[in-house]
Amino acid sequence: MFYHDDELQFEVEVEDPDPRYAKMLQQALGGQEGEMRVALQYMFQAFAIPKEKNEVRQFLMETATEELGHIEMIATAISKNLQNASDEARREARESDPMIAEMMRSGQPRQALSAGLHAMPVDANGNPFTGNFVVASGNLAADMYANVMAESTGRLLATRLYEMTDDPGMEQMWEYNIARDTMHQNQWHAALEDLGEHRPVPNSFDQSKENQEYNYTFMSTYKDERDDPKQPWTSGESPDGKSEFTYTPRQPGGGQPDLDEMIDEMYNEVN
Amino acid sequence: MFYHDDELQFEVEVEDPDPRYAKMLQQALGGQEGEMRVALQYMFQAFAIPKEKNEVRQFLMETATEELGHIEMIATAISKNLQNASDEARREARESDPMIAEMMRSGQPRQALSAGLHAMPVDANGNPFTGNFVVASGNLAADMYANVMAESTGRLLATRLYEMTDDPGMEQMWEYNIARDTMHQNQWHAALEDLGEHRPVPNSFDQSKENQEYNYTFMSTYKDERDDPKQPWTSGESPDGKSEFTYTPRQPGGGQPDLDEMIDEMYNEVN
Amino acid sequence: MFYHDDELQFEVEVEDPDPRYAKMLQQALGGQEGEMRVALQYMFQAFAIPKEKNEVRQFLMETATEELGHIEMIATAISKNLQNASDEARREARESDPMIAEMMRSGQPRQALSAGLHAMPVDANGNPFTGNFVVASGNLAADMYANVMAESTGRLLATRLYEMTDDPGMEQMWEYNIARDTMHQNQWHAALEDLGEHRPVPNSFDQSKENQEYNYTFMSTYKDERDDPKQPWTSGESPDGKSEFTYTPRQPGGGQPDLDEMIDEMYNEVN
């Protein structure tokens, strides 16, 4: 069960509100690299953990819960950036309210039209959050890689947003959030290490069933045949420790696709 | 530039067509773990590589091109599973064509209604492919983790689909495709190793700017304070090799959010 | 059956075309609070009315038909705002056509690229209209509340758009449309009153089947137990007139979720 108290996880202050930055912050809220995604992703992963592994369920759920707190922080930051226009903004807008003037120019005026100058569950392009962002596969190793990826692109987003503001409050918030992304990246890597041998994912599939001719060779698709470029992915031991990379300059060839015509009731005229 | 020839990359035969399996195969075509996603993901990643790293562009583009060939294979497999119903299917359907009877029952009848019993750019639930599936961040390490994740969930999907068929042709196709997923997982790991120290991603961000109090500590969000559970993510060296994990049983606390009322023109009545 | 004539429902004039306002108007056309939504919502609700209640079907369908006329008005307003740039816009754009210059800046350049400077079935953020906006539940009371909500957010949008223009023609159009929203809000409330006792929705569900311990109590989810805040939702008669509100400072507690492991064919490795 979930609980709440009145405190933000960490302070969110904005000295000089900037509606353009409010738009950018939406990516960290409802975007593919945002807090709604990781909160729900870790939560759905936790929902699939069997009772024998309750410590993993707790691990995922505690982090999901922290990300819920980040949703709250970013939403607060967005509202504060939409609240009081700076003097410069006022001068620029002159004839009308500067917030409204900015919304007229904005790529996502729905912050004003639909939300009354507040946060929305959308990304910086103005697209709605979608359940497609959430990856919870039922396989813990696959999920951990999904989480490493989510925190890598998430921290990348945070550093880019950090570069786009000079506001001391916003900088402080990002210094905190980037630190948390550092922790989260590391903790998912720690979980992967704790899993021991898990590659290739899924590791429980009997690898002797794989086609043994093509499972460790780089097959070139370059138009003309080329020599082995001697890259780390064409020779040397494979990272899963189970074989050696080789290089194949051509394709196996599977014959032409040979479809019959479909039943008449489809009215598929092809001539 | 791209080129094509008449051969499939590998043989696609179906002995006993099964329209239900045709529906399942859509996940491997237009789904989040499917071939359209990886083909386009590796392609968009390649599009962002600067000219100094042409060998990386080629690496990504050659694999993208192979995945285009997998799109062709899976689409062929779908059409072949929709082509001639088995005797058993005919008996079951009796009064009408068994394919049409099955489409009437199906969760995605558009294979018949919109495509005349052929493959579509949708997933197994019948949802259209979306550009949201494609991750290309501009940062190579983040992209490589996205690719490891894509090939992990992709190989997981392939093994699940392998378990759902007894058709010898389909089994052979999956033995091949699972082998390729093994290779691709390994090659992206090899590229990550080749990058050297790259964690936390992005590595070029000056870590001294991070909040140093919260970047390597697991902060519990459990309702009541609990002791350190002594897990691999609460103590020991962090996987990036830069610090030690600690455990914090409580939250920093950022004060209450304190928003002012918005401008009158928004008609935000809150009392 | 539907019919059409050449007249708009009400005049649509634009003295000083403004492409930014054309973008804002899209919310009132293809947005969640827009005319396409209500036209289709009332129409689909009407489609579900049994023959015994033909006067309700007519009521819904007549209003749906009026909203079709509003689609026509707003689309005309958008085209007119994209038609002739004002002198000020010309001065600002100088080197190129001011409409094209504005489209280059715009958050939804598809008004030019895809529609040749005309209206599109999208919202102000540029997202396509979706059938998800349409609520038609088969239950008339639930539908009426959906309509009250649609007209409340719709009138709110209209007042916000009214504040964002100084064009006399646009102001006059909104004065008319806001008036119609007033009427529509009132008419759905009148229909709710006419239904008599209908709460809680659905009213025909035998309420004695509900869990009688938790159906009229506010259960606090605050982290720490708190005293009854004595709000209108923690004490006093419940608005459906069937009970008294109480306050419960803690959660019932349902035990830990206890999932078994899934079948092997899923390859769900969790350790």
Add this chain to the structure above:
Amino acid sequence: MFYHDDELQFEVEVEDPDPRYAKMLQQALGGQEGEMRVALQYMFQAFAIPKEKNEVRQFLMETATEELGHIEMIATAISKNLQNASDEARREARESDPMIAEMMRSGQPRQALSAGLHAMPVDANGNPFTGNFVVASGNLAADMYANVMAESTGRLLATRLYEMTDDPGMEQMWEYNIARDTMHQNQWHAALEDLGEHRPVPNSFDQSKENQEYNYTFMSTYKDERDDPKQPWTSGESPDGKSEFTYTPRQPGGGQPDLDEMIDEMYNEVN
């Protein structure tokens, strides 16, 4: 900030797992009438409340937090319905695992293919949850009507799902959840009553600016002129108490739309 503990809000037991019911339950999780929607809707509404009205923020946030607990319950119910097939299901499926056989028939096989037989953030049709479901307008009265509507359609969904199961555990869960929906419907109505005069929404818009000729009249759009049908929405006092309904059998008429041709650079050939 949010917190979590290991308990479900209320017990979730399944005696006789049924994968078809697992599919239906998705509507109560990721669907338009589901728990993800209300949890996020109340949360985003809370994010927009100014500091003067902290008791309203708490009210919204406490209920949002409860709905997070319902997400956890429904997700558990879905996994449990996918876990152990009943004897009847085993007999029906004979040759293969009954869960896999059912997934092959299912309208949303991604529960197996993508989630390893677990819950996903999608609805019963298999469509992903979308941020479009979340309504948070910045205006409290409009938000309360959105909440009444959400709980009305939500309780309607719950009663329909209640009728579709005979499992004692599932029935008990719904008896609890329907009770909570009764409470939530009532609490939002109580908040509306507490607001006092608030209609038409938004109430702060100066109604004298509305077009006074058309704000309380039902204008028929029936093809041929008809007499006043004497319905509660064509005569009598309007529910906002501000006027009397009248009936107008014809349309005001706004003249023909009169667009000019667009600039040449659009290549809009119309003849």
Add this chain to the structure above:
Amino acid sequence: MFYHDDELQFEVEVEDPDPRYAKMLQQALGGQEGEMRVALQYMFQAFAIPKEKNEVRQFLMETATEELGHIEMIATAISKNLQNASDEARREARESDPMIAEMMRSGQPRQALSAGLHAMPVDANGNPFTGNFVVASGNLAADMYANVMAESTGRLLATRLYEMTDDPGMEQMWEYNIARDTMHQNQWHAALEDLGEHRPVPNSFDQSKENQEYNYTFMSTYKDERDDPKQPWTSGESPDGKSEFTYTPRQPGGGQPDLDEMIDEMYNEVN
């Protein structure tokens, strides 16, 4: 302005209700080839017609209005197919209501869960209608080709649906609707003929600005160079009457893409 009366455009009777057919009919309502699409497509095209061409606006709008009537017909057909289960369906379902049993099996149970066994604005796969289906380009010739295409795939869908039913009422409805599709296909072709020389679209673009080397040649992308296959698209006069087709067995070649590295603030590490 639009109007409505109580009659359907054409009779809709169902002798033997079939919920599976109700699912299929959704494609003709909310699908890419369905009535909502053409109604809105012709309407948005009409919205863009300048006043000089009022007869074209009327032509488009009258057909849009007819398609609104088709929405009404198909929605009625769906409700009627969900209304009374046949005896056979009752026998099959035995223990429970046959409609509910079928909804439990269905690929789109939301017809029951969300709409109370009525039509919804979704397609046969259960995906919501989207504004993306609507094509209105501002260029009349392009629009007419979009309409020919819409009526071609629409009539194809209708013939497929015709083959999937034996119900006399449904057959009669399709015989009517297929006839209307025949008319609509023909009328858009007639409009194209009336436009005179209009190819290539847009015809007003000065063709001398095109690259004259590559505008009428088929450039092979086959992996290995091949001889001219002597097809109607590699030789002979081009259909626009302006040139002769030629065949080019190889690609022009544009050099390697040569991107510089991006600014540091993006944290695009590529090595």
Add this chain to the structure above:
Amino acid sequence: MFYHDDELQFEVEVEDPDPRYAKMLQQALGGQEGEMRVALQYMFQAFAIPKEKNEVRQFLMETATEELGHIEMIATAISKNLQNASDEARREARESDPMIAEMMRSGQPRQALSAGLHAMPVDANGNPFTGNFVVASGNLAADMYANVMAESTGRLLATRLYEMTDDPGMEQMWEYNIARDTMHQNQWHAALEDLGEHRPVPNSFDQSKENQEYNYTFMSTYKDERDDPKQPWTSGESPDGKSEFTYTPRQPGGGQPDLDEMIDEMYNEVN
């Protein structure tokens, strides 16, 4: 199978990078009229061609392959327009990097936030590419009309984009691409001519089954009865050569829809 080499199909140079133009170019990449759509559309159409018509499969696949090359060109053009800001842009932005300043203003800042100033699979409004754009019906004539439409709106988009740039490199790229669109429009028309009599689509449906009273008449939906407007679509031979157009000033009339009430388990209260 597909192949690739290092060359672009045609040169892509940008003299004066313009981030606003980079946004516009997204429509030609991930938009409804863009290269991803046609590449995948022709590919999926090819996937459905039976073995007897291999020359058609090749025709479609070779053009699909060329469009893959156009994806590569447009993506390169986007990156180059985001790479080095012009002097003017630098002056305008003054205090910060001009690219970042522009992204703050942009309608799709995700080019920076998510892609590090590179191309994305989205359109100019910032919406993701969707499989819905791809039309492959299984019927060749319907597909050819879909292709004519795609190349008509595609060439229209290209001419509009051509007008929005003065950059010599970009102009040269469009002169090439517009030429290819001219060829592609013509080649699909040539294929239609080669099909011979194919109208109305699908032509194999026995037209004597159509309702013979309504298949060649324009039925007016104008509110009041009007005389035959004597347009090319109300009289004269129909373009399919099979009948004469007539004009019907009124509707057939299908009686009122007469639905029964639904089963009690739906809780559809309508009074």
